[in-house]
Amino acid sequence: MRNNIVRIGLVYFIFFLIALVAVGRIIQLQFFDKSVRDNKYHIKVTRVDVTEAMRGSILASDGRYLAFSTPEYDIGMDFSVPSDTLYDNNIEALAEKLASRFKERTKAEYMNLFKTCRTQRRYHKLLQHPVDYTTMMEISQYPILNKGQRYGGFKVDKVDHREYPYGTLAFRTLGHLKSNRDKPRVGVEAALDSVLRGKDGSRPMRLIEHNEWIPDVEDTEIPPQDGLDVQVTLDVNIQDIAEKALLRRIAGESDLEAGCAIVMEVATGEIRAMVNMEKRPDGQFTETYNYAIGRTGEPGSVFKAVTLTTALEDGLITLDTQQRADVLWHYDKANRTFEDTYLRNYSTITVRKGLEISSNNVFRRIAAEYYGNDPQAFVDKINNDRKVTYNYEFDIPGMGKATVRSPQDKLWSYSDLPQIGMGYAVELTPLHIITYYNAIANGGVMVKPHLYKNLQQNGKIVKEFPVETIGRICSPAVADTVKAALRGVVIGKNGTARTAMQNCKVAVAGKTGTARVSLPSGGYMDHAGRKKHQGSFVGFFPYENPKYSVIVVVWSRLANKNFYGGTWGGPVACEIANNIYASSPQWNEQLEEGRTMPALEAYTEQNAANDTLLGVPDVIGMGLRDAIYALESKGYTVKSSGHGSVVRQEPLAGALIDNDKQSVTIVLND
Template sequence: MDGIFKRIALIFKIFIIIAIAAIMKVAYVQFINPTEVSASDIAYREEVIEATRGDILSSDGRPLAMSVPYYEIRMDCLAPNKDTFEKYVDALSRKLSEFFGNKSAAQYKSQLLKARRDTLRYERIGNRLVDYSELEQIRQFPILKLGVNRGGLIVNQKNRRNNPYGRLAYRTIGFINTQGVGVGIEGTCDYYLKGTPGRQIVQRVLGGEWIPVNGAESVPPKDGYDIQTTLDIEIQEVAENALKKQLLKDAGIEGATALVMEVETGAIRAIVNMKKDGRGGFDESYNYAIGSASEPGSVFKLVSLVCMLEDGYVTLDTPVNTENGMWRHAGHVYTDTHPIGTVTVAKALEQSSNVAFAKLIYEHYADNESAFVDRIQNMKVGERFNLDIQGEARAVIYSPEDKMWSSSTITSMAIGYAVLVTPLHLLTFYNAIANDGRMMKPYFIENYRQNGETVKKFKPVEVSGAICSKNTARTARAALRGVVKNGTGRGTDSPNFEIAGKTGTSRISFGGKYGYEKNGYRRYQASFAGFFPANDPKYSAIVVLYSGETKGNFYGATWALPAFREIAEYIYSTSPEWKRELDGSMAVAQDAPSFSTGRADEQRTVLSELEIAGKKNAMASIAKGGWIKIKADSSHSLVAERYEIESDSLADVTGMGLKDALYILENQGFKVKFNGYGRVAEQKPAPGSSIKRGATVNLILENYETE
């Protein structure tokens, strides 16, 4: 009996020791060395679900940058039952081999058999992401067509950024690089574009993969806002083409920029930045317009003129002796291209006399140099605008207290040297003169949108205080009109309207010991800034071209002015406010408004604002989501129809906006080219055609709106 009790006591002691060891182990892991638990010991975790990045849109809602969904294919190789898997694995392997082309059917079969044998529930299938139309094909493959639970098909959506208009305004639209650093609107508005990620619970399965847990609570992602910009695609294209024509005329040109601004609001309607690439072509790779501050040259003479007009020192009729085209001051020689004798201030601006403006500024401000600098500062010439896109360069305007100041600084500033400003700074000043002295803050973003509804709208902002009196602004406009009519800008005018502006040519410093000349070579900046129509300005613009090293001349009138005129002529000829009245009848508006095919959420937003027959029934159909086509029946009552996209034929996108048409066609695996603007009026090949993935679909866009 004693032996039995001893054995029981021994067993009890062993259990006690094991229990104590277990408790100590838990305590050690939790409190002494908690990191000892490895990731492989964790069975569940929370995983982030990517949100769809918002689109960047033009002023009329066309997509400049958009997210196109692609899909990663995975397979739960244990989901199919044994009979189904063994019966159809050969057929599935053949389909996968034909579709992806990266492995033979035998290799795919070997992969699937091994994955099932190793009980892998998240096996990667294929060597690339697939688009929507390809996904629909894969859903019909043997075994996989049985779905998630019985066929094991797992689909993970990945979004890729696409620019439908290629490199148009690319530097302004911007991008997010592989390190997550953004530039342009993509970078500035990243917080609003990227949306809010969702969350889901995933489980670790054999093989180390993580798969979503069916039935577990999840938080869906909130997609990012769409950003509607101020950019007008047609004006942007014309500005880009006008610059390219000039760039291709001389292999020595290194880059160029053009900006178009709406006078009343400050909205930027076009911004082009072209820099020579390594292949001899030009690309939107450097933001000259807002990121490059340089000595502007003669276009800055307008600033000097406005200072003197506002301070009451001169009128346009004040005479000035140009010293036969050469004037020495403080060790510097100021020269003109040709002597013009004694002329009026107006004539001096028309002929862009360096001597005249250097002498005038010295005469009136030499005893109080700070007054000249203060006047420039008060006119907001070097204002930091805190733009709604990144990359704004700082203007440099020296004052007498600066170490860089010398006895010749004030006379150099008078003609656009010893001062650094960007093309946008200059344009904003010219725009203020066109706007009776009211300076408008330049802006690139109109609003944030979600599901077609405006979330936040940005209004024009006037920079505090007028930069000058209305009388001064109008006098300056008359002087700029004289430049185009009688001076260095002569020949710019269109037969239909008048332009006012100023040419500019400046040397670009080499820096260091070389100054403005290096071994006989120089670099130039040629520009033209102005506005139109001169008598009632609606748009202002600036064009700047940058030369490489040259021994020749490089004038704003020769290089920048033709591009400015081409841009102005296009805007004038296409803007409704300047179109001549059409003779003949126009189609009358229908009793019911015109709708088109589109996303249900966006159709709902528009329809909710209308009071019209059939609205209630149409809204009920839209509530189901998806794609909807709305039209008016014979009684002018609205009818909403479901729009189904077939996976095996070319979708019908006629009547759609470009954004929706691109989304559908690119998801079907087609390349898209388009011409015109508005909605899709015609597509080739015709809807319903059977064409191969990767084929090109051509869209003709037309504006259906009536004036």
Template sequence: MNIKKDILIRVRLAFLVVCLFACAIVYKVVHIQFMEGAKWKKISKERRIRYQPVFATRGNIYSDNGSIMATSLPFYRVAFDPTIAETKTFNAGVDSLAMLLSRFYGDKSEDYYRRKIKNARHAGRKYIRLNSRQINYQDKKMMAQWPIFRSGKNKGGVIFEKVEKRFKPFGLLAERTIGFINEDKNGAGLEFSFNNNLAGTDGEALFERIAGGNKPIYDGTEVQPQHGYDIMTTIDINLQDVAENALYKALVEKNADYGCVILMEVKTGEIKAIANLGKTKGGYIEDYNYAVGNQGRTEPGSTFKLASMMALFEATNVQLEDTIDTGNGSYRIKNTTMTDAKNGGYGKLSVQEVFEKSSNIGVAKLMEQHFSNNPQLYVEYLNKFGLNSTLGFQMDGEARPFIKSTQDRSWYGTTLTSMSIGYELKLSPLQTLAFYNAVANNGVKVQPIIVKEIRKADNVIQSYSTRVLNEKICSDETLKKLKIMLEGVVQNGTAKNIRSSDYKVAGKTGTARKVKDGKYVKLYSTSFAGYFPADNPKYSCIVIIDSPRGVNVYGGDVAAPVFKELADKAYARDLAMHKPMRARVVANKDSLPQVKAGSFDDLSLICNKIGISNHNASADEDWVKVEPHMRSFKFMPNPVLSGKVPDVTGMTLRDALFILGNQHLQVQVQGEGKRVEKQSLAPGANIEKGSKITIVLS
């Protein structure tokens, strides 16, 4: 009996404790809800609402003629506050809105969107993302007219969340030069190097954290972002396209590892084209800036012989006619053997022929004769030429050149002769080109530039002008000798395969053996560096093709043809480089000269000079066909329309190349003669991307 009573007492006590605990909970709930409600609501709101950045629009990157190379395009995600719209507006439009959403996105049914919107409104949710897919500006304008949405953000509840994407109108053209920047602010190219200008300054605004995302609150405290500046580059889109196509074809043909091309204006240092292509499993892409960076810094090989000859002429009185015996093509220096490309050797050569034929032995012997007692003098000349210094290029990542000194521990008895032919030192292609450009520019070494202005709309924020690095790299007498030798390489030497009858080219081929695992192997870095037209240089250019395979893998066979293709296109589209046509007096005025087609200005000038009557059917046409009429010429319109194949029959080769090149056609020339007799594509046909045309001369 006592046990039963004891159990009852314990149960009653336990029940009492539970009741008291429940009452305490109810009290606390009531206290929090009614007594401290305002306090906790304030804390909750403070935690839900916070300032977040409003990202600035990134600036554009332009080519030299104002074409957009990179821009930020606005895209949007569609979100919705279903609680804002009035009941009448909501009920009248929700079915139509659900139907339109289902048809537009095509991923969910009409019923799915209707239930999603109604459920969110019933639950009082102030933010739902209708679909994660991004839409463009035109889609945004269309959606803004849909039921409920047409009432706007404040009355309809539609929220278009802006998302910007970087867009390159020319696709992969100059991709590595344009570059990129990631979320960690790491990147490459112009996007990275000029990020401080392009990025702008972000603003900030209040956002409320609610289920499904963050909803902006526009209360007047928001700070507007300062959008980024635009940068104006020196890149010529047409020449860039030619450079990349010519480089790509050479790489594919020779199954090479990588290649690069740089085309620069001699006087200004403005880079008009810079192409970099590296081999991947899927083909060739712009994976690295070999023209500027460390991976492209290599032993230049024979293109460096220009620097050696410059040092020789500056330090001695050696003349181009002086001779040197190169022997049978094999020369023992200390414990190594140097060879020439020709089996059996070249025998006795003049100094000019040593350079034209790129004789390693000839250059090495000249260096030994004049610098072996003081090799540091040779090094000092190289430093004087600026070859040991960076160029201060505008893009990040410029490689540091390596020119060995006699104080270096690695200096050996053969180092002088090795350096003289381009080994035991390293330069980037851009640094080599800047040196060649100085020779073309009468000894004035200028800094290469790729960005000429930073702009905000039409206002120039900062401009970059040509900067002289060295007022006179060497004497005028030395320059004269070097120019003769460089022209001789193309006229008579290792690059005579790119000789042109229209303009003169000066340059030097290079073929340097590659090093793998500390040993030289039978792979080569081939190159050609030079300028054109040689008698009045407008452009300088360097081409690098690394590790070409197959037969004929020397610089003159691999790299020089790429130079030639780019030079031909640049020359064809730049009338200022063309030699003026001289008017000739017609011996017999009753006999008219054979003129069929060409530039109206040129033909009219010639006719007026030689006294032939001429009549123009249309004063607005630049290009005309010629019809003989009695003892006069009648000029008929021959319009050149964008996107259409022009009629170049009857024109000179120079005029035909100019017109076809501007229409982005790849031109092949057959036959020999002065004028175009036939063309493979019919005049007026549409031009497809990558179209080729063959013209036959007669």
């Protein structure tokens, strides 16, 4: 019995020794055997990081930057990383540095935050907002953070920030982003998002000691493909001229609630300015909707040029054709009487004079008397020959659809034909209207309005957007006749645009228009008898050899009074034409006294110091944003490559450049 107990005890002792050896070996392998410890990290733990592409810039027609991206950096710290000694000896100094430099929190608030994060051993952002490269490098030298990510827990995340050097200029047309990670919804930023955004790359990473991730050189890294730059047709100066003119008009009229303006180059259809303005209830102004391309409505008297062109092209009338000037004209087919008080002083009137005074009955009668037997033919000519309702895909989203009521429509009535003749029963956007008038100015050839000139990569054009011709809307002779009639609207004794344009320094031809706005409840008047109006002026200049076409459209609030396009839109168009004329070198004029070109947003004291230097400013060491501010404020155009801070510029600082060579190239490097 005793021997059995000894044998059992011996067995237990042997098992105990085996277990003890096993535990000892585990401890040795885990904590003391370097080869095995290192081998643990040969069991690869990997991930794939996205390397973001740099978003392309948007350039104005002269190459100035309208939008570009600059790298910024989110600064944070993993509070589980620093050793107790490093943390305890330096955390107060770090709090002091951050509090005194950035003023986001007091030192005490930082200490409370750090205490919580240290207890929870978690990551936390040190600053609420990202900083630029120079500031990031400064922070990297702060206590604890100067030990880097492995020992200090310092963590930097790069974020590309979107900059708009001219602030809200062309805000709705461009579309605005805060960072490259945002999804654009409107404007050029949205329409060409895939082109501007580029293609993100990928970087394989693997985990090593101290929870640190490093690039995995054994796998293939795919570099990002930066987005292309887009050069648009907008002219910074003309856009600024149009915005200021429209803003003054809307701000000065309490009854106006919104407006838009477009300036287009006649020969090419290039949009030089597209302005949208809306008055908020608090009295401030904003661009939340693109009225210029999106808002359809009955255009009113500006449509009379379409009726005139159609009848002239068909050989049915001339400008000297006489009509009876009936204040009350009864249209038998509709059994309706139309009133036109503008005809009170006339017994007969020519078509030319009818356009000048904007007689509704003159153009109602042209439509009804010449096309009454076949209204569909008149509508077809408007749609197909005049192409005024040509619905094309514009360069940015939000284009409204143009329509003319047709005998084939359920809502058609006999009174619609004369109403079309003077601009009702028609739905057009401001862009459709100016496109038509631009064709008249262009000798009868309609070109497609467009916003894009080209796509660029590293300053080289990779794709151009050519001028697109929609087609001919009338013969050159008829176009000249209509041009002459539109000039009469401006200079004729009783022309509706005469007063608005009397101070124009450049010869303008065009047409005023006023239309009641259809209300959501139906009809043109609410229960209190109030109405909304749309007032327009559309034309081109200089009359002798048109360079630009322009349209201004404004909308009123509900009011118990009438408004007129000549009073509203005409003065804005005159101011735009005058200031373009004064600031265009080819017309050899100086800016009017008090006129200023758009200013870049305020830039740093370092830039201001350069203002005292002759020649090219010194931008070495600046970020892209500050370098562009410094150079463009001196009148130079800028070409750039790389990211980070400027390390090289050509020409060098202080160099004097001839006026025809005002371009500076800068190279940046992180």
